[in-house]
Amino acid sequence: MISLGTPHKNATTKLMLLGSGELGKEVAIEAQRFGLEVIAVDRYPNAPAMQIAQRSHVITMTDPIALESIIRKENPNFIVPEVEAIATEVLLKLETEGYNIIPTAKSTFLTMNREGIRELASKELGIPTSRYFFASSPEELTKAANHLGFPCVIKPIMSSSGKGQKVIHSLEEIDESWNYAITNARGDAQKIIVEEFIEFDYEITLLTIRHSKGITYCPPIGHIQIDGDYRESWQPHPMSEKALNQAQIIAKQITDALGGKGLFGVEFFIKNESVIFSEISPRPHDTGLVTLISQDLSEFALHVRAILGFPIHEIHQFGPSASCAIVAEGTSEN
Known part of the structure; x- marks a missing residue:
């Protein structure tokens, strides 16, 4: 069990977010519930998580020198990547020195681009893909x-x-x-x-949590994307027991290969009873925003609990729930 200190004290427990957008802000809120000192890092000032973090830094996260410098300066207990555009070679190096990359530096490296994760899924693991x-x-x-x-x-x-x-x-x-x-x-x-192009019946996100007592799955989340952008999601999405079991088997297979502790968003296409792997994120997923109202523990709460080494109890789903993205147009300085 991890020992949690007090922010700004010698025994503080630090969590550094690499990427501080809307999803990162929710992770920061959950981390602060446990008294963690949150350090928000991103490429632009006043990012959402920076607005509530104890401290923040603006750097070019694809710059290996800048990234390594800020990590060594802050010396965090947990480094939590929240975006893809990071100098992952730095994370691989620092992990060998004992820094705790969430869920692992390998998972961050492989999922930062579609080439790494697709080759792992299709060629190494033999998982069905397009x-x-x-x-x-x-x-x-x-x-x-x-x-x-x-x-x-x-x-x-x-x-x-x-x-x-x-x-x-x-x-x-x-x-x-x-x-x-x-x-x-x-x-x-x-x-x-x-x-x-797959003529699928529907697509889902299966939130998969690797924690100290094993693996837990949230009920499947259905979603609509327009031009690749998440617009709506709902939970639970109705699907057959056979298809759900197959999705869980594949999710376990690929998250086991990536390793570490934390929440993964695993996306699938479903055609009849066939389950086809699409993508995976080793962090909370935008379609999982619905869990803020649909479950007793949101995807962000589950992520932080898994990171801290806490076991995950049976997740209670409150009933049919939905979320909708409000898409802004234009630019503003406000």
């Missing part, structure tokens, strides 16, 4: 699209909240989709993934 190719130029994209057939799905290998994703229906859309994906990618990788 057919896919990687492309480093419009010419390679053309070849991959012709092989997969139309429509097909174009995504940056690294992005968040669906940015840069596009479904194309003909060769005439190749150049536009390439430019759209590269422009909206996180980081500077000049590479995309081209995926087979």
Whole structure:
């Protein structure tokens, strides 16, 4: 059992967020319920989690020197990546020195881009996925699209909240989709993934928690995405016992491979009784915002409890619940 100190005291327990957006803010709130000293880090000032953290820093998180410097300066007990665009080679190095990366540096490294996690799932673990190719130029994209057939799905290998994703229906859309994906990618990788378009019945997120007593699953969350962005989610999503059991088996398989403690958002396509792996995030998921009202412990509370080494009791679901994203347009300084 971890010993928890008091913020700003010698025995303080520090949690550093690498990424301080809306989801990070909810993690910070839950961490502070346990008396943790929260340090919020992001690439821009006044990020949501910075507004409530005990301390914050603005750095370029893809800059390995800047990232390593701030981590060594603060010397946190827990380092919690909340975004993909991080110099993960620094986390791999620091983990070997004893720094506690949540859930592990390996999971952060593999899930920071779609190439790492898709290769792990499909090739190493043999998990069912859509057919896919990687492309480093419009010419390679053309070849991959012709092989997969139309429509097909174009995504940056690294992005968040669906940015840069596009479904194309003909060769005439190749150049536009390439430019759209590269422009909206996180980081500077000049590479995309081209995926087979699956006519699924529905898609779910299965929140999977690795904790001190094993693995716990939240009831499945259904969701709607528009242009790759989360817009609505609801819980529980109705599905057959067979499909749910298969989703849980796959979620355990891939989270076991990634290791560590914490909450993972595992996304699936469901077609009839077939379960097809889509993506995974080693952190709270935007579709899981519904758990703020649907469960006795939200995804953020579950994440922090798992990080601290607490066991997770049976999760109580209050009944059918839903959430909806309010999408703002334009820009503002307010």
